[in-house]
Amino acid sequence: MRILRVKPFAVILTTAFFPGMADATDKETLVVTATGFEQKIQNAPASISVVTREQIEDKAYRDITDALKDVPGVVVTGGGSSSDISIRGMSSQYTLILVDGRRVSTRGTRPNSDNAGIEQGWLPPLGSIERIEVIRGPMSSLYGSDAMGGVINVITKKTYNRGNWLGSLHSEATFQEHRRSGDLYQTDAYVSGPLIDGLLDMKLSGLLSRRQEDRVVNGYNEQRMRNGAATLTLTPDDRNRMSVDIARELQDRNSTPGKSQAVESCRGTVCTPNSRSENRYEHTTYALTHHGYYDELNTSSYLQREETNNPGRAMKSYNTTLNTQGQWLLDEHSITLGGQYGYEKLHDDGNQLEAAAGLNKLTRWSWAVFAEDEWAITRSFSLTGGMRMDKDQNYGTHWTPRGYGVWHLNDQWTIKGGISAGYRSPDLRQSSASWGRPPEEGGQTELLSVTLI
Structure with missing residues (x-):
């Protein structure tokens, strides 16, 4: 059995213009997604944009x-309850979504017949967001x-060392001019502050x-969402910061015959009435995060468990991820070394293919190691080279390289510009010939793109 694995290579040349002091703050914007650690956006080895907190507050955005x-x-x-996100024309499944640098990995509990946009319902409300990279x-x-088309990293507001309580409440309603389209009602709230000054904070x-x-x-269809999240942050000293996160999201999607659903379904001359469709999705995340700052060494680690439940399909998935990386700051080099371990488990009592023979559970493990070196060759030119090795229980070993240069001509x-590669492993359901449909066959597909901005 051969599984289709798509692997694009991108050759990217980007020019950025910073017109004087009017946009000086743009050059000073700090980002973390390009390397996993904080740096100025003009130095980041990637084509990167930031939606800032000021932009979120100035415009009437409804959600991420x-x-x-x-x-x-x-x-x-799409639109309404079925919006989805893609980057550079690639399907949404090739866009990796992170929240504070942690993966959102829940597509495995969405059957192929379900509408798009379910994963966006797991993201934080705008009131709790500091910026989007x-x-x-x-x-x-x-x-x-999954990081083929690109990466979206949602950075939430930080609470530590602020010394006071802050909060916000936002409520809105959208009334459609065309009364056959559904109206929208939404309220989100955010509060944060110290429980113990200088030591323990909560949001x-x-x-x-x-x-x-x-x-x-x-x-x-109709969509109802109820989301809640809590974070405790412990800062025992200037070198260490630890956080515990718990988030719970519920989504209901319903369609009614005579509204968004046809009254009946017909095959030839035989018609049968449709019934009301009700689907619920439940998503719970637990995460433990540590950041360390030790002179020339910075570290970032997290342990996360995602639990997703689709009761209508008797389908549950569990994704556990352990990720750790360190950055050594030397004279001309900034070296990053890291590793990741993942374990996936899927229960699906709705799997009814004859070939399944009672199969209702799948599991898979994977691990990876990666390294990057950002070399400041001169004061104005730096070169970043990186390599990642992934080992998958089902698909063996895969190597992914990257090379990227940043040249500051003047202020x-x-x-x-650079060359980078991406890949996507099949979902857990796609890894079994007894699940859903036979696997796609074919060799590796490579894409080459040249972009000038």
Whole structure:
């Protein structure tokens, strides 16, 4: 059995212009997604855009998907309750989504017949977000599978060392001019502050949202969301910061005959009435994170467990990820070394293929090691080289390289360019010939793109 593994290579040349002091803050913007550690955006070895907190507050964005519509290279497909995100024209499954650098990996519990946009319901409300970083182009050398079109990293607000309590409450309603389209009602809240000054901080966020069902056949279904999250951050000293995160999201998607669903389904001359469709999705995340700052060494580690439940399909998935990396800051080199371990488990009592023979559980492990070196060859030119090795229980070993250069011509002009690779491993359900449908056959497909911005 051969599994299709798509592996694009991108050759990217980017020119960035910083016109004087009016945009000086743009050059000083700090990002973390390009290397896993904080650096100025003009030095980041990637084609990267940032949606800042100020932009979120100034514009009437409804959610993260809405805020990404203005980002170059990002396309939001669909609408209503079925919006999805893609980068550089690739399918949404080739865009990796992170929250505070941690993977959101839940597509395995969405059957092929379900609408798009379910994963966006797991993301934090806008009131709790500090910024959104978007990398265009493959980043699998650092993040592994799925980072082919690009990476979206949602950075939430930090609470430590602020010394006071802050909060926000936002409520909105959208009334459709065409009354056959569903209205939208949404409220989100955020609060954060110290429990013990200088030592222990807490933040809470929540969201209530409802989009009414369209009264148009094949329109958008009804969507209800109830999300809540809590974070405790312990800062015992200037060198260590530890966080515990718990998040719980619920989504209901319903369609009614005579509204977004046809009253009956016909095959030839035989018609049968349709019944109301009700689907619930439950998502829970537990995470433990540590950041360390030790002179020339910075470290970042997290242990995360995702639990996703689709009761209508009797389908549950469990994703456990352990990721750790360190950055050594030397004279001309910034060296990053890291490793990752993942374990996936899927229960699906709705798997009814004859070939399954009672099969209702799948598991898979994987691990990876990666390294990058950012070499400051001169004061104005740096070169980043990286390599990642992934070992998958089903698909063996895979190597992913990256090379990227950043050249500061002067204070106004920066040229960035490089070669990077990306790949995507099949979902757990796709890894078995007895699950859903026979696997795709074919060799490796390679894509080459040249971009000038």
